[in-house]
Amino acid sequence: AREELAKKLKEDFPIFKTGSFAYLDNAATTQKPKQVLEAMEHYYHAENANPLRGLYELSLKATEAYEEAREAVAKFLNAKESAEIIFVRNATEGLNLIAYTYGRAFLQEGDEIMLPVSEHHSNFIPWQQLAKEKGLKLHFLEPNEEGIITEESFRAVLNPKVKLVAMAQVSNVLGSIQDIKLFAKLTHEIGAVFVCDGAQSVPHTKVDVQDLDVDFLVFSGHKLYAPMGIGAVYGKKELLEKMPPFLFGGEMIEYVTKEGATWAELPHKFEAGTVNVGGAVGLTAAISYLDKVGFSFIEEREAELCAYLMEGMEKVPHVHIVGSKDPKRHHGIVTFTIDGVHPHDIAAIFNSNQVCVRAGHHCAQPLMKFLGTPSTTRVSLGLYNTKEDVDAFLAALKTIRGVMGYGE
Numbered sequence: 001a002r003e004e005l006a007k008k009l010k011e012d013f014p015i016f017k018t019g020s021f022a023y024l025d026n027a028a029t030t031q032k033p034k035q036v037l038e039a040m041e042h043y044y045h046a047e048n049a050n051p052l053r054g055l056y057e058l059s060l061k062a063t064e065a066y067e068e069a070r071e072a073v074a075k076f077l078n079a080k081e082s083a084e085i086i087f088v089r090n091a092t093e094g095l096n097l098i099a100y101t102y103g104r105a106f107l108q109e110g111d112e113i114m115l116p117v118s119e120h121h122s123n124f125i126p127w128q129q130l131a132k133e134k135g136l137k138l139h140f141l142e143p144n145e146e147g148i149i150t151e152e153s154f155r156a157v158l159n160p161k162v163k164l165v166a167m168a169q170v171s172n173v174l175g176s177i178q179d180i181k182l183f184a185k186l187t188h189e190i191g192a193v194f195v196c197d198g199a200q201s202v203p204h205t206k207v208d209v210q211d212l213d214v215d216f217l218v219f220s221g222h223k224l225y226a227p228m229g230i231g232a233v234y235g236k237k238e239l240l241e242k243m244p245p246f247l248f249g250g251e252m253i254e255y256v257t258k259e260g261a262t263w264a265e266l267p268h269k270f271e272a273g274t275v276n277v278g279g280a281v282g283l284t285a286a287i288s289y290l291d292k293v294g295f296s297f298i299e300e301r302e303a304e305l306c307a308y309l310m311e312g313m314e315k316v317p318h319v320h321i322v323g324s325k326d327p328k329r330h331h332g333i334v335t336f337t338i339d340g341v342h343p344h345d346i347a348a349i350f351n352s353n354q355v356c357v358r359a360g361h362h363c364a365q366p367l368m369k370f371l372g373t374p375s376t377t378r379v380s381l382g383l384y385n386t387k388e389d390v391d392a393f394l395a396a397l398k399t400i401r402g403v404m405g406y407g408e
């Protein structure tokens with residue numbers, strides 16, 4: 001029944017009518033359903049104007065559409081209020097915003113930051129740069145063989161000098177999910193703040209920022225069936241209020257003189273310049289699409305398909321899955337190596353079989369070093385993937401060593 005529903009959902013995505021291919025690179029970006037494309041088209045056909053500035057009807061409509069998107073994101077993440085949602089381009093910009101504003105204003109020389117070595121570069125380099133600039137110490141947490149940061153290993157480095165902990169809820173390489181609620185609680189016990197990278201969790205599981213009690217959480221719309229160029233930062237209001245602005249310019253000010261300026265109220269303080277209303281409208285439509293599909297279906301479906309995928313992979317000689325062998329721990333993300341074959345050759349062979357997968361270091365070079373491999377290949381599932389997609393992947397997988405000239 002779930003397979004039938006996935007097939008039906010796939011029909012909502014026009015790109016799959018352009019040809020026959022298995023799209024298995026959903027952790028990089030997802031395809032967009034017609035509901036999202038139509039909502040954006042309607043916006044540009046009937047409501048486009050620069051929001052916030054104009055007092056005429058079109059501009060008011062654009063403002064309304066933008067603020068509706070903020071309400072939709074607040075509800076989606078269960079934020080207390082929409083002023084806690086700041087729109088940005090993507091998760092990367094969101095993490096930079098936090099490092100630049102909170103990090104620069106509130107971390108001092110000698111303070112410490114904790115983060116897993118498995119973080120995506122966008123939740124790694126902003127902290128590394130901040131540490132260099134301010135003389136901070138970084139502590140790297142190491143995941144176990146299951147891809148998990150244990151409570152024990154977290155407690156082993158936690159100390160009163162730590163002022164910030166940054167962690168992805170789901171790893172874009174290992175697919176493993178971390179116990180964010182526990183780590184946020186331990187972080188708060190020493191008076192530090194907890195930054196959660198939700199880029200890979202928000203598309204796969206229900207995320208409730210109040211239940212997790214994180215101080216900040218970021219995500220990208222384009223991994224959530226929404227367009228590229230729109231993402232969000234959730235931040236607790238009391239923190240956002242005391243943080244300085246990120247970018248300066250139009251729309252983020254209250255009053256400007258030759259001598260200085262004061263800042264607009266939240267959330268506008270953090271949204272300098274003309275914003276991406278079309279993208280926000282697409283995000284609203286993507287969230288309502290997800291609400292209709294429901295996370296209980298998404299979770300069960302991805303676990304089921306991931307189990308089918310991993311079972312198939314395990315039967316192919318010389319293929320090694322990185323991290324846990326339990327599909328429930330993968331959240332639709334499976335990274336692997338093949339003995340004697342470079343991931344770029346693997347991806348090229350998949351490409352010639354109309355299978356889209358990712359090869360490389362996955363923007364996680366410190367993790368690759370930790371795993372002792374320069375690069376891997378990753379397959380990642382979305383809500384529209386079917387057994388047929390996985391079968392196409394497995395059929396191509398079986399041919400790879402042969403294509404590369406190995407005997408068996």
Ligand code: PMP
Nearest residue numbers: 090091092120122168172199220
């Ligand atoms: N964090 C994680 C865990 C990711 O997987 C990604 C995207 N691969 C990002 C952050 C960055 O997302 P974006 O490129 O949309 O800013």
